[in-house]
Structure formats: C-alpha cells, structure tokens
Amino acid sequence: MSPWRLLVIGVLWIGVAAAFWHVVQNREQHPLSRTRLLLGTVVEITIYDERPQRFADSVDAAFQEMARIESLTSFHQPQSDVTRLSSTTGTFAAAPEVLEILKQGLKISRASDGAFDMTLGRLKALWGFGSPHPRRPAPEDIREALQGSGSEALSIEQGRVLKHTNARIDLGGIAKGYIIDRAAALLQRAGVRCAAINVGGDLRLIGRRAVPWRIAIRHPRHSDALLATLVLAEPLAVVTSGDYERFFEQGGVRYHHLFDPATGMPANRCRSVTVVSPEAALADALATAVFVMGPDAGLALLERYSRTGGLVVDAAGVVHVSRGLRSQVVWP
Amino acid sequence: MARKCFTLWDCLVVAVLLITALASWLLMPHADGAMVIVERQGRVLFRAPLHCRREVSLDGPLGPTVISIENGWVRVKNSSCPRHLCQHHKAIRRSGEMLACLPNGLVIRVAGPVSVPEPYDFLSH
Numbered sequence: 001m002s003p004w005r006l007l008v009i010g011v012l013w014i015g016v017a018a019a020f021w022h023v024v025q026n027r028e029q030h031p032l033s034r035t036r037l038l039l040g041t042v043v044e045i046t047i048y049d050e051r052p053q054r055f056a057d058s059v060d061a062a063f064q065e066m067a068r069i070e071s072l073t074s075f076h077q078p079q080s081d082v083t084r085l086s087s088t089t090g091t092f093a094a095a096p097e098v099l100e101i102l103k104q105g106l107k108i109s110r111a112s113d114g115a116f117d118m119t120l121g122r123l124k125a126l127w128g129f130g131s132p133h134p135r136r137p138a139p140e141d142i143r144e145a146l147q148g149s150g151s152e153a154l155s156i157e158q159g160r161v162l163k164h165t166n167a168r169i170d171l172g173g174i175a176k177g178y179i180i181d182r183a184a185a186l187l188q189r190a191g192v193r194c195a196a197i198n199v200g201g202d203l204r205l206i207g208r209r210a211v212p213w214r215i216a217i218r219h220p221r222h223s224d225a226l227l228a229t230l231v232l233a234e235p236l237a238v239v240t241s242g243d244y245e246r247f248f249e250q251g252g253v254r255y256h257h258l259f260d261p262a263t264g265m266p267a268n269r270c271r272s273v274t275v276v277s278p279e280a281a282l283a284d285a286l287a288t289a290v291f292v293m294g295p296d297a298g299l300a301l302l303e304r305y306s307r308t309g310g311l312v313v314d315a316a317g318v319v320h321v322s323r324g325l326r327s328q329v330v331w332p
Numbered sequence: 333m334a335r336k337c338f339t340l341w342d343c344l345v346v347a348v349l350l351i352t353a354l355a356s357w358l359l360m361p362h363a364d365g366a367m368v369i370v371e372r373q374g375r376v377l378f379r380a381p382l383h384c385r386r387e388v389s390l391d392g393p394l395g396p397t398v399i400s401i402e403n404g405w406v407r408v409k410n411s412s413c414p415r416h417l418c419q420h421h422k423a424i425r426r427s428g429e430m431l432a433c434l435p436n437g438l439v440i441r442v443a444g445p446v447s448v449p450e451p452y453d454f455l456s457h
Contacts, residue, residue, distance in 0.1 A: 063374070214454075217455075
C-alpha cells in the first residue's frame with residue numbers, strides 16, 4: 001500500500017474515532033433535571049448519567065419524600081408534628097424524622113452556645129417575616145417572645161421529646177438541610193451515582209465527576225455578581241445564609257430574618273455565611289450558627305467538624321475563609 | 333503499466349468512513365440555543381426559545397401569570413398572585429437560572445445548551 005493511501009485512510013479513521021468520542025461525551029453530559037415547588041421554594045434535582053431517564057421514578061419518589069417530611073416539620077401546617085409540639089408542654093411522641101432533626105439541632109445548639117436555636121418560633125412570628133408587612137417590634141414584645149426559648153427548653157429522653165416551656169418550635173434553620181439529605185439518601189439507594197439537589201440555592205452534591213463541581217456563591221450586596229466559586233472534588237453540601245434573602249428597611253436600617261437568640265434582633269456580625277459539609281442538615285444549621293456568632297468564633301466552630309469549612313462575609317464586607325477551604329476557592 | 337493510486341476497495345473504505353462520520357454527527361445532540369421552560373409540579377406547560385420575542389399567559393389557581401421573553405431575557409410581566417414577588421424578581425437569561433411564582437405554582441427556568449458555557453454548575457445563595 002502506498003504511503004499516500006495509508007495517510008488518507010489513517011486521517012479518516014482518526015476523524016471517525018473523534019466523532020464517536022464526541023457523541024459519547026455529549027450523551028454522558030446530558031443530565032435529567034426536574035423541578036417542584038416545595039419547602040417554600042424551587043427544588044431542582046439533576047441526575048448525571050449516561051441514561052438519566054431510568055431514574056425518573058426515583059426523582060419523583062425523592063420529591064414525594066421531601067413533601068412528606070415537610071408536612072411533619074412545617075409550622076404552617078396545623079397538624080404537623082412541629083405545630084403540635086409547639087402547643088404542648090411536657091412529653092411529646094414525635095415522628096422519627098422530627099426526633100432526628102431535634103437531636104442534631106440540640107447538639108449544634110450546645111456546640112454553638114445557643115447561637116443556633118430551634119425555639120424562636122414566637123420571636124419570628126412577632127417580626128412577621130412570613131407576612132406581607134414585617135415590622136420592628138417593641139423591645140418589651142421582643143423580651144416577652146424570648147421567654148422560655150433556648151436549648152434548655154427541649155430535651156429528648158427515651159425516644160420522646162420533653163418540652164419544658166411554652167416555646168414555639170421553628171425548624172427553619174435545619175429541616176431543609178435534613179430533607180435534602182433524605183432525598184439524597186433515597187437517590188443513592190436507587191443507584192444514582194452522580195446528582196445534585198438544589199433547594200433554593202442550598203445544595204447537596206452526590207458522587208464524583210470527571211471534572212470537579214463548581215459552586216458559585218452570590219455576592220451579598222450585588223445580586224448579579226459572584227463573590228467566589230468553590231471548586232469541589234468531593235461531593236459535599238453547600239449552604240449559604242445571608243441577610244439579603246428576606247429583609248426590610250426601616251429608618252435606613254436593614255432588618256433581616258436571621259436572629260440572634262441573645263437579643264431577639266437580627267444578627268449583625270455577618271452579611272453572608274457559606275458552609276461546606278458532608279451533610280446538608282449540618283451545613284444548614286452551622287450556616288445559621290456562624291451567621292450569629294460572627295467570623296472568628298464561627299470559623300472556630302466549623303473547625304470542630306470533619307470535612308467542614310466556611311466562607312464568611314462579615315458586617316464590614318471583609319471575607320474570611322476557613323483554612324481547609326482556602327485552596328478550593330477561586331476569586332472572580 | 334502504471335498502478336492506480338486508489339482502487340475500488342479504497343474508495344469503498346473511504347465511503348464507509350465518511351458515512352459513519354456523518355451519521356455520528358447527525359446523532360449528536362446539537363446546540364439549538366437556550367430554552368425557556370415553564371413547569372407546574374414537574375409538568376411542562378410551555379417551552380420556547382430564549383431568543384424569540386414572545387408573551388404568554390398561563391392560568392394558575394389564582395388567575396393568569398404573564399411571562400415575557402424579550403431580547404434573550406425572560407421575566408414575569410404580570411401576575412395575579414397577592415404579593416407579586418415573582419413580578420419584582422429580576423429577569424433571567426443564564427442556563428440554570430429560575431423564577432418561581434409560589435402561589436400560582438409556576439417554575440420558569442432557562443435550560444441549556446448555551447453558546448457560552450457558564451463558569452459554574454450551581455449558584456449557592
């Protein structure tokens with residue numbers, strides 16, 4: 001065979017191989033994405049697989065599981081465990097899921113010296129962030145709303161909840177994360193190897209990819225700008241709490257929905273906190289705790305948890321990053 | 333006698349290779365540009381290219397929600413929901429961005445492929 005013939009056929013073979021490779025790559029990168037309105041926000045589950053459609057039923061089942069646990073933990077629903085627990089003093093037989101959330105929440109509450117608090121239901125209702133007209137309450141009303149709150153208001157003994165005061169329970173700072181974890185576990189049991197669950201900007205990643213996950217963090221003062229991008233080789237949860245999500249301004253002062261349990265006022269040490277951790281429930285609760293504690297004490301708290309780190313924008317706009325996360329942050 | 337450079341067999345091999353390459357290209361999913369997808373409880377109600385100017389009114393439990401697509405952006409132009417939060421939300425254009433009207437149960441999202449890849453997979457906020 002002449003060298004020219006060999007060359008032409010060789011080039012053609014390379015071209016065909018490249019075309020096939022391109023087809024395979026495109027197929028692998030074509031994810032299945034489904035959304036639902038749950039937990040008061042948009043929930044999106046994305047499956048990355050060569051044949052993602054085979055997991056469509058599992059995605060539906062994950063949404064159903066999320067809705068089921070939401071119905072147990074929502075304080076908007078009169079028959080939920082949380083609503084009934086709020087109106088009880090004494091012993092309460094909570095669903096196993098609620099019990100698990102309370103157990104984990106109490107641990108984080110103690111670890112954060114009360115900065116994370118699941119008993120602020122009355123205070124939150126008083127400020128009215130769930131209503132069309134939130135307002136700054138009078139100081140005496142705030143003091144009254146804080147009475148009976150704190151981690152000592154709750155304990156768990158022999159699989160039952162003991163509520164010692166008339167505190168109203170609000171699992172807003174942890175239930176969403178827990179629900180994300182449950183959906184992730186369901187998908188993994190169904191055989192999903194690579195996926196992402198996005199609940200209104202709070203994320204849980206499942207599985208490793210050929211390229212690392214790139215998670216951008218919103219700038220707390222410029223909604224169109226990115227603060228940074230996290231490049232994560234590991235599948236982790238990423239949760240951000242910020243003073244920009246729900247707030248109102250009165251007399252030139254910004255009042256937001258993340259409260260300091262010590263004062264009953266919006267916490268004023270941070271603008272936003274992003275926590276990266278293996279579990280979304282932990283990341284969710286720690287993001288709230290760090291927001292209240294501020295960058296120094298908050299990042300010190302994160303150091304106590306394995307594979308957990310954070311990025312904090314303090315009240316002056318200065319960015320603080322925990323040691324373990326620094327190499328994974330890309331600045332714009 | 334001078335030998336031919338390409339025989340009939342050579343031509344056949346080349347033809348098979350070219351047909352295979354063409355078939356691969358045809359089978360490959362092509363980038364048509366970003367799409368606007370409107371869903372309610374996971375069911376797609378409406379789908380349109382982001383680059384086509386369009387206005388659509390979708391009925392929900394509280395009445396109509398008017399969605400406007402213009403100059404590569406999509407936004408809620410008008411809504412019958414009580415607080416109009418969806419109406420006040422900024423327009424979106426990037427693949428993966430979403431708008432929602434919770435009272436009317438609508439999710440509006442932009443889905444790729446896009447000509448310029450996003451610099452991230454997800455936005456945490």
